[in-house]
Structures are given as C-alpha cells and as structure tokens.
Amino acid sequence: MTNTTAAQRVSVIGLGAMGTALAKALLAGGHEVTVWNRTPARAEALVADGAKVAASSAEAMAAADLVILCVLDDAAVREHIEPAAARLRGRTVVNLTTTTPEQARSLGVWAETEGIELVDGGIMAVPEMIGGPGAFVLYSGAAVAFERYRSVLELFGRAEFVGNDPGAAAMYDVSILGGMYAMFAAFAQGGAMVRTTGGSAAQLAALMAPFLQAMATLLAAQAPGIDTPAEFVQVQSDEFTAAAIDLIDTAAVESGNPTELYGVLRRALTGL
Structure with a gap:
C-alpha cells in the first residue's frame, strides 16, 4: 500500500x-x-x-x-x-x-x-x-x-x-518499568540505611550503579528458569537466597529503617 x-x-x-x-x-x-x-x-x-x-x-x-x-x-x-x-x-x-x-x-x-x-x-x-x-x-x-x-x-x-498479540508491547513495557521501580525502591531503602553510618546516598549510587550493570548481564542466564523451569538447574538455592535477603532485612531493622520491601522480594524470588 x-x-x-x-x-x-x-x-x-x-x-x-x-x-x-x-x-x-x-x-x-x-x-x-x-x-x-x-x-x-x-x-x-x-x-x-x-x-x-x-x-x-x-x-x-x-x-x-x-x-x-x-x-x-x-x-x-x-x-x-x-x-x-x-x-x-x-x-x-x-x-x-x-x-x-x-x-x-x-x-x-x-x-x-x-x-x-x-x-x-x-x-x-x-x-x-x-x-x-x-x-x-x-x-x-x-x-x-x-x-x-x-x-x-x-x-x-x-x-x-x-x-502479534496487541497486548504484548504493553506487557513488556510494564514488566521493564517494574524492574526499574524495584531498583529505585531498593536504592531509596539502601540510601536511608547507609546514612545511619555517616555515609551518603550519593556515594551509594556511585558504588551501586556499576554493580547493578554487571548483575544485569545475568538476566539472560536466569530466563530459562522462567521459560523452561523443569529443565533449569539453579546456581543458587532458594534457601540460600532467602537467608541472604533475611540478613539484609535484619540490617534494615538494625539501622532503624524497617521495610516490607525485603519480605516481598523474598517471597517473589524464592516462594519461601
């Protein structure tokens, strides 16, 4: 045409x-x-x-x-x-x-x-x-x-x-934005926590950004666990991940900045 x-x-x-x-x-x-x-x-x-x-x-x-x-x-x-x-x-x-x-x-x-x-x-x-x-x-x-x-x-x-599904672009859109907002929420929480040690959110940002960029390269390796879970072999067990998140949550409480964020992440990532 x-x-x-x-x-x-x-x-x-x-x-x-x-x-x-x-x-x-x-x-x-x-x-x-x-x-x-x-x-x-x-x-x-x-x-x-x-x-x-x-x-x-x-x-x-x-x-x-x-x-x-x-x-x-x-x-x-x-x-x-x-x-x-x-x-x-x-x-x-x-x-x-x-x-x-x-x-x-x-x-x-x-x-x-x-x-x-x-x-x-x-x-x-x-x-x-x-x-x-x-x-x-x-x-x-x-x-x-x-x-x-x-x-x-x-x-x-x-x-x-x-x-071909007309809703596919919107679904990918909101999924990508969901990852962005989760990152911002974790940064806001972490910024409040490091300030209790005399640190700053600015310094945290300088340290966190390159680390998260490196971690983002692992997304492709995690995708089979979602697309073909029956064939996927986890590198890190759910129990190990849950324990790591619990430690972070404890540190948040100790800093005087308790949050529901880490409990949500624990359930989403491990189901535990």
Whole structure:
C-alpha cells in the first residue's frame, strides 16, 4: 500500500512532550506531518519545522496513511478514533499511548472489526531521548503493518516487534518499568540505611550503579528458569537466597529503617 523508502503522510495526535518529540523526529526524517492537539498553541513550534496543523483530530487522521496517537490514556484514544472509524478504515494506526495489556487487546479487537491495522507500542525513553541511540520502542499487533512502516518508526529509536498479540508491547513495557521501580525502591531503602553510618546516598549510587550493570548481564542466564523451569538447574538455592535477603532485612531493622520491601522480594524470588 505504501513505499516506506519515500516520504510518508503521517499524522500525530497529541502534542505533549512525547508527542512533540515524535513529530519532530518525523519532520527531521523528511515526512509530511500533520499534527493535532487539544491546545493548538503546542503545535506552533512544529509549524515552523514544516508541520501542518489540523482543525480536529478527525481531520488529522484523514490526512495520513499512518496515524500515531500519543495521548493521555485509553479513554482519550477511544475518544478520538472511534468516531473516526470510517476514515481510518484501510489505514494503519500506531498507538503509543501508555495503556494496560488488556486495554491494548480490546482496542485491537475493535480495530480488526473496523478494518483498521493497529500496532500498539510502548516507548522505552523520555522525550529528550527520542531519535537518539539509547531509545527503543516496543511494538506488537499487526505485524505486516509494522514491517510496512518500520523505517518510519525507527526514527524514534530502535524498533522491537515483540508479538502479534496487541497486548504484548504493553506487557513488556510494564514488566521493564517494574524492574526499574524495584531498583529505585531498593536504592531509596539502601540510601536511608547507609546514612545511619555517616555515609551518603550519593556515594551509594556511585558504588551501586556499576554493580547493578554487571548483575544485569545475568538476566539472560536466569530466563530459562522462567521459560523452561523443569529443565533449569539453579546456581543458587532458594534457601540460600532467602537467608541472604533475611540478613539484609535484619540490617534494615538494625539501622532503624524497617521495610516490607525485603519480605516481598523474598517471597517473589524464592516462594519461601
């Protein structure tokens, strides 16, 4: 239907910090970009870069073969695309709004019924990273549509297709973010603990960051224990891990910083 080696007609719905960054990357890539935002003033800087401003989200959708949504939530996505279903028929919609996996699946069912190619995405970057080497975006859903527009989507960062299930990208997204927040929680706890010895969270950060980077390389070795547990031989027993976590928990109590964090980690990692 389209030739992604040439300039594409792309519309971006939603011009918050992330939507604006996406639109700028598309413009820098030489594409014909139409934008819409509930607050029109946010489009002014993009106009100077060559973007066209639509009077409504429906008008923006009708102006493009590839429609990208980056709005507040699932309800906002529905608000815009459901009334425009007839205009979107035969087009590709890439939803880069943060939603739950089930919301993505529900939208995928709706899109298939309406004859719309839906690709759901999860952005693993902050706006300032878009287009840079550290950014990547997870995609799932309509595989053919993803491949058709892969070269366009790669303007945002490395494009990773994780499955035909429309909810897969959202599931990987929340799983990665879960790891991030667990790390931040452990750092906050550790920072409070080391301060009781006259140390500082700043020094802890300097020591912890390279250690965690090294430990992250062990994730691949742990994956078979989840994917094929019957065949997996643990290097460290659950009992040993539980005892190590108990020691850390005791140190937290002794420092005057008791927490439920380590009990949760003990149960999650060992089931004990």
